[in-house]
Amino acid sequence: MIRVVATTPFDGQKPGTSGLRKKVAVFQQPHYVENFVQSIFDSLEGFEGETLVIGGDGRFYNREAIQIVLKMAAAAGFGRVMIGKGGILSTPAASCVIRKHEAFGGIILSASHNPGGVHGDFGIKYNVGNGGPAPEHVTDAIFERTTSIREYRIFDAPDIDLDTLGITRVGDMVVDVVDPVDDYAELMGTLFDFDAIRDLFASGFTMRFDAMSAVTGPYAHAILEDTLGAAHGTVVNGEPLPDFGGHHPDPNLVHAKELADLLMSDHAPDLGAASDGDGDRNMIIGRGRFVTPSDSLAIIAANAHLTPGYKAGIKGIARSMPTSGSADRVAAKLGVACYETPTGWKFFGNLLDAGLATVCGEESFGTGSNHVREKDGLWAVLMWLNIIAVRRQGVDEIVRAHWAEYGRNYYTRHDYEEVDSAAVDGLMETLRGQLESLPGTVVKGLTIARADDFAYHDPVDGSVTTKQGVRVFFTDQSRIVYRLSGTGTAGATLRVYIERFEPDPARHDQETQAALADLISVARVLPDIEGRTGRTEPSVIT
Template sequence: MTKKTIETKPYPDQKPGTSGLRKRVKVYQQPNYVENYIQSIFDCLEGFEGKTLVIGGDGRFYNETAIQKAIKIAAANGFGKVLVGQNGLLSTPAASNIIRRYEAFGGLVLSASHNPGGPEGDFGIKYNVANGGPAPERITDAVFQRTQVIEQYQIIEAPDLDLGAIGTQTVGEMSVEVIDPVADYAELMAELFDFDAICDLFSSGFTMTFDALHAVTGPYAHEILENRLGAPAGTVVNGTPSPDFGNGHPDPNLVYCKDMYDALMQPDGPDFGAASDGDGDRNLIIGRGRFVTPSDSLALLAANAHLAPAYSKGIAGIARSMPTSAAADRVAEKRGIEMHETPTGWKFFGNLLDAGRVTICGEESAGTGSDHVREKDGLWAVLLWLNIVAVRKQSVDEIVTEHWAAYGRNYYTRHDYEEVESDVANAIMDDLRGKLDGLPGTQINGAEVSSADDFSYTDPVDGSTAHKQGIRIVFKDGSRVVIRMSGTGTVGATLRVYLERYEPPAGQHDLETQTALAQQIEIAESLSQIRARTGRTSPSVIT
């Protein structure tokens, strides 16, 4: 085994987005593309000599190839040990847990989350720091700057490792331990939740379906739901990870999980349905006859968390991303606990969690989690829902309608316009920014604007700031329109339009969502002209 220094040239497009660097697989397959990016990460870190690095991914196409490269580069740069999931698999929350549990220096998470896989699909690399959470912007900005000037990378010239064999191997002077990707995570879930109560729920005849979407949560769900909690075999469907996600789209929403949704809407359907995404950090929750929006799910989990052992003494506070509905705010206000509004991106929750300011966090994009790790966690959300149902002995529909009767309902939807030409998307956003100062006090489609801004955030823990995080237009009646560009796509730009209005506890809670938000939908188009300027007749996805 020989350590080598390889000459290289920079790529101009290695700027990480909200969740790491995501590109088409073919981009990553360019000579030295992976090597450049990983070496740039290591070049921006200090003090890792002899320390442990965690590596794993969601099993998508190119996962094992990139992991073999990452291990050899880590060895050449002086890491003392790598912990890697068997067959290269680790869900994102499981990787966060392992970083924390084994006090690793950090970790590389190889995933493009909910984006499609396969040779024509997407791939991604994200660096997580020692608290288990995504690297903050000061690190990702430095990494990008380094990618623009990199001239060489270090690598050990050695045969590929056997990632299927649990145990210890070596690369140069560095040890590589291949670990069971599920065991530590399953033990953590058993510490957080009342597994006996959930077992009793299943033994009582409660029925459930969990769609792993041919992604990484399949092995986790089989072990926890079927093996440990006693859910019948077959509860987990599409449970074997596939490099192209079964030629599907691993995004747990009502478009890609329509069959499950249709089954849950039948009178004789399962009691409970859930799904997770490519890397296991997102979730979809559906009860018989009741889809639970991610924003409502965050509020409901926060309001009922005390029913699970880990949160029995209550929660310190809640944090949500700015585009997420204000449903959780009403829980925080009623409970007298802290409430924080942050930019989109789980990294913005890390300081709040580390400081003990909040316990539960969530984003409208189907991500919820708590202080047990520093990533959103799809199976965690599913298990907390099961714990709540088991203790309350009510259906999901009953729990949701009782919540609205106590707190009111925030009608909420998101309209995505995907793969918009970047120049067009940027022009739309720039034009909206130019209108903001003149909007307060004006009427738009019969609604009076009370405030309008481009959201900025100052971290209350370390004072760091983030600007241009999304355009907010708030109306006198409390409704709002939010428009922002997503940082998770790989082609063109995704424009996301978020629409919300509040109905008080005694109000009407049974309207169809798009009907309830018809005025806000028209206001958004009147302001942005997205459909007119992109030529789209409708959003790509409505959630």
């Protein structure tokens, strides 16, 4: 039977760029999950009898939350729920399942690359029928509903066995527990030349894939080792754990340091890769060569035609505004458009659905294409493997050849994490107030050419998104971007992006922080980061 439960609103249930994220303890409050899920359902129309996909990254509280969502979906009138065995579905796999089975939408339980465990983070986001994150008009409606909710509906039923494949029911709703890997692996097989990659591994090519004790482990074991023939042990930290084994599941040089150190050592395999908590991010490292996500996007776009799924070429490239301009020059040479969007994968959805873009990427270690409507960590790794298999070159050789042809964008991101929110809000507002006066200003010998607060005009639906980051451009074509992140759960994160283009191949071997040292100094002084935040150094440099 359906039980109607009286409730009152919680403050702060506003979805960010990737849904609602808070500490686990916040989600564990009575009615908290229920309020948000009911607000999702109350903001949708036309789902009676339709299919809902549910899955998560296996973090702490994943199973408990899934049981709540299942019973509320039954009470709401969904006809069928598809859920990954064990409650597991990577974010790109969830998008794949939504699209393949023409589901109405999906609920993904994840806080992506944020830490897990009892004292870690948890998250819920809604994906629409194209498989992508809900657009802003939907998340705005969900938030509005959370502020006025007075009751929720839930089906009284025993918990579902999430660990046995097959069909059960909650009331009249069918619950289909499916293998979380099957549909995704099938899709990858249509995009990439698995035979060529098998031959690559058979030739002695070596690899280390760090799943960071997160959701990508089962996918990597099944595809890389079982299907493609990579040596047993290629995948490490391959079992999803509720606390990610104590890892911070963010695949960057700081949190995947062990992998990075290995690839820079004398015992390095040919390729190193890692993915994050929910499987949508990736890090690519060759022997002695870290590939920035911006460069990875550009190299993938330039070489996508070497793979079966993209042999006809790409229709366009989309990148988030903070991502370096390296992909822009690839687009120019290919004669396709390059779209600059706000941060957040949902902004790529319209471009992909309209056929305007094929490959998309963000500097925050996210890359993907029109095969799903999420960024996809393992897809990026398979793309690199396919490119290497066809070109028969190592990662470093491919990167250097790319720079020689297109020039190099020296690029870094400095994160100031868990900073006082009021302090960084004040910093950003001060910068915005200086936009008109900054041009012509000389800071530490560098002259500012122009400055703005990035706004995006969607070419498909005409929507406008404002206040997406302050950009400062210099006369030497370098730039600095200041932006507040929406993915944290404590305090605020100020991200500072620093970039300089270098066309001369003779100057492509500088260390990144050294090559950008003058810009880094300006980036700190211009808004007085130390004076406003008390931070003398960033928390993370990538």
